[in-house]
Amino acid sequence: MAEDIKVDLELNLKGMLCPMPMVKVSQNIKNVPVGGIIKATATDPGSLADIPSWAKSTGNEVIKTEKVEKDLIFYIKRVK
Amino acid sequence: MEDKKKKLSMVVFSGDMDKLMAAFIIATGAAASDMDVTMFFTFWGLRAIKKPVNTGKGLFGKMLGFMYGGDIRKATPSKFAFWGMGRWMFRKMMAAKGVLSLVEFRQLALDLGIKFYPCSMSMDVLEIRDEDFIEEAQPSVGVGFFIAEALESQITLFI
Numbered sequence: 578m579a580e581d582i583k584v585d586l587e588l589n590l591k592g593m594l595c596p597m598p599m600v601k602v603s604q605n606i607k608n609v610p611v612g613g614i615i616k617a618t619a620t621d622p623g624s625l626a627d628i629p630s631w632a633k634s635t636g637n638e639v640i641k642t643e644k645v646e647k648d649l650i651f652y653i654k655r656v657k
Numbered sequence: 658m659e660d661k662k663k664k665l666s667m668v669v670f671s672g673d674m675d676k677l678m679a680a681f682i683i684a685t686g687a688a689a690s691d692m693d694v695t696m697f698f699t700f701w702g703l704r705a706i707k708k709p710v711n712t713g714k715g716l717f718g719k720m721l722g723f724m725y726g727g728d729i730r731k732a733t734p735s736k737f738a739f740w741g742m743g744r745w746m747f748r749k750m751m752a753a754k755g756v757l758s759l760v761e762f763r764q765l766a767l768d769l770g771i772k773f774y775p776c777s778m779s780m781d782v783l784e785i786r787d788e789d790f791i792e793e794a795q796p797s798v799g800v801g802f803f804i805a806e807a808l809e810s811q812i813t814l815f816i
Contacts, residue, residue: 603689
C-alpha cells in the first residue's frame with residue numbers, strides 16, 4: 578500500500594518530543610512542492626494527535642498514518 | 658492572495674523554569690502552526706530575555722539584581738527548587754529525554770520569528786534597562802500595546 582505513495586522528502590523525527598515533531602514538519606513543508614509528500618517518522622505518542630492538528634491549522638493534509646512497532650509514520654501532503 | 662495570519666499574544670509573567678517551558682512550547686507550537694506570535698515579558702518573566710548582567714540603580718534595585726540576577730539559565734522550577742538542586746535535576750531529566758533546554762527553546766522561538774517585548778513599567782520598578790536585554794528583544798512597550806495586539810489575536814494567554 579505504502580509503495581503507492583510517492584514521497585518527496587523523508588524526515589526522521591524519532592526521539593523528538595513536543596513540540597519538535599510539528600516544528601520540524603512545518604520547517605520542512607516549504608522544501609516540497611505544492612502537492613508533494615513528506616514521510617515523517619516520529620516516536621512521540623503525542624504526535625499522533627499533534628501532526629493531524631498541525632495539518633488542520635495550516636491547511637495541509639495527513640493522507641495516511643501508519644504504526645510500525647514504536648514508529649509513527651505520517652504521510653503529509655503540502656496543500657498550499 | 659495571502660490570507661491574514663492568525664495571532665497568539667502571550668503575557669509571560671512568571672520566571673519559573675517549568676512555566677517558561679510551557680510558554681515557549683506553546684509559542685513555538687503556534688508559530689509552527691503558521692501563527693504570528695508575540696510574547697510580552699513582565700515582572701519575573703523579564704529575566705527570560707535578559708543578558709546575564711547585574712541590574713539595578715538604587716540599593717533595593719541592586720539587591721534585587723543580586724538576588725534575582727543572571728539570565729534564563731537561572732530559572733528554577735516552581736516546585737522543588739531546593740536552591741538550585743531542582744533546576745539541576747530537571748535539566749538532567751529533560752536532557753535525558755531529549756527535551757530542549759530553555760536557552761534552546763528561546764533560540765528556536767527567535768528562529769521561528771516570534772517577537773519578544775519587555776514591559777516598560779516592570780523594567781522601571783525592577784530597575785532593568787533596555788541594554789540589559791538580549792539583542793533580539795524588541796523595544797519596551799506598555800499595556801496599551803499588549804491590548805492592541807490581544808484584540809487582534811485568536812489566542813491570548815497569561816503564564
